[in-house]
Amino acid sequence: MMDAYRSILNGSPGYTCTGSFTSCNNWKQDIEKSNPDVVLMDIEMTGINGIKATGLIKKEFPGIRILIQTVFEDDTKIFESLCAGANGYILKSTSLAKMLEAITDVQNGGVAFNPNIAAKVAKLFQQFIAPLAIVADYQLTEREKEILHLLTEGMPMPRIAEKIFLSYHTVRDHVKNIYQKLHVASATEAVAKALKEKIV
Amino acid sequence: MMDAYRSILNGSPGYTCTGSFTSCNNWKQDIEKSNPDVVLMDIEMTGINGIKATGLIKKEFPGIRILIQTVFEDDTKIFESLCAGANGYILKSTSLAKMLEAITDVQNGGVAFNPNIAAKVAKLFQQFIAPLAIVADYQLTEREKEILHLLTEGMPMPRIAEKIFLSYHTVRDHVKNIYQKLHVASATEAVAKALKEKIV
């Protein structure tokens, strides 16, 4: 398998395989010895897996570009690869021409995704970011926001009163109003809503 | 310009241009009349801009796939397009062959990015999502996680006890242990920590 890739790459003008390794156990020496522009990384590996290795290599050699190549198409792996700093994620089923194209793209500073992988990335993006973008407005006054913020720090009302030089009673009144505006009935609920809908 | 695209598409086997419009002011009728598989969307438009239009179309016609095509390459536009539900983002400088390929990919359920756009998407991903992924581990047991979760819903302990068929006392014991493990001293603090560090 490895030798197949090696032959293909070396047989393609413009590409040279500077090394191939079956494990990431000696990744540091391997990288230093073969000195690649682009690493074709397999996720499924004994010992250190490809995603972990990607993180390690990126930390040690930020200039090296890493293209993940795998049979897996699941969200978690894609997610983790992106977090680890991978410069691309292509499936092993990808045609040779596309693979060489991806390597070139990655070497030129781009990031390569299969269209269906890109779809998953976009989906992940929407899943995680879109909820963050909706900032609900409950018309809280400045005081109320201030107190709500201190509540989200876990500060009990007596402490809050001391901190912002208000009477304990006043703080409790503000909290009462906050509950009304947020339609909640307890501090934990208010804090949860504040953090989930990032009102703080 | 528009006519150029129309001719190119109609001249390419497998592609048909069912309509082209200079604004998104009548997007609904336009879509209904032309009934496209894929919309090639321009961001720069008078009236409703392409990103807003993408959001509107996606809401009204979830099945229609939208490929953003623009001269802009800035992070904000890419970010917004993704949030609006775009199925691709390619530059106008993209070659014709690549553009047709992108349209096909998008029609087949994929998402199309130029390699450098994909690089920006990956960067955005790492910027916004990776920080969210650091999940602190406080060695909570299943029960504790369950109860902590209910706390983050704003449920008071007596209700939690009913809900999970435990004695009120037991729930309080678990909560005590949670406080110990999270190094907090109140429900609001625990909820705040749980949500901020997404332990839930």
Add this chain to the structure above:
DNA sequence: TCAAAATACCCTCAATTGCGGGATTGCTGT
């Protein structure tokens, strides 16, 4: 196999909170 967890249950007391009232001041918009 045996100790350590996890799980479950119970009690008490003081602190905190939720909720119902009532009151004053100062600013804003009509």
Add this chain to the structure above:
DNA sequence: ACAGCAATCCCGCAATTGAGGGTATTTTGA
């Protein structure tokens, strides 16, 4: 000028919570 509202202060009662004690069963790992 006056209603409306934010902001401030106060009281009391009942419910909930935090912190301290104690016990027993089951599961789990060294």
